[in-house]
Amino acid sequence: MNSDEPLWEIFIRSKQGLDHKHVGSLHAADAKMAIENARDVYTRRMEGVSIWAVESKNIHASNPDDAASMYDPANDKVYRHPTFYDLPDELKHM
Numbered sequence: 001m002n003s004d005e006p007l008w009e010i011f012i013r014s015k016q017g018l019d020h021k022h023v024g025s026l027h028a029a030d031a032k033m034a035i036e037n038a039r040d041v042y043t044r045r046m047e048g049v050s051i052w053a054v055e056s057k058n059i060h061a062s063n064p065d066d067a068a069s070m071y072d073p074a075n076d077k078v079y080r081h082p083t084f085y086d087l088p089d090e091l092k093h094m
Helices: 031-042 064-076
Strands: 005-016 020-027 048-055
Touching: 005 031, 020 031, 031 048
Parallel strands: none
Antiparallel strands: 005 020, 005 048
16 A cells, blocks of 8 residues: 555445445545455445445535534524424324
8 A cells, every 4th residue: 555645535335225335445546446445445245336436635524613603504494493383283193
């Protein structure tokens, strides 16, 4: 492994799942090599049906320290909360 090679984030979709889950990271020269290495490292038991390799530098994320300011504005939208709606009295199981 050459640490001068780009870092790739690896996502695997299992046979039972519809979504890809992050399983780890690895260094590889290109996307093809990243997928081949991911197959060897992360799908040893033939559990995967699809592999995504995303170069780490292309992933952008929010800062957890900014969570309050990022998610609090949703509280201003009361219509998103079930308590905003009045249910008819005859509706017993909601």
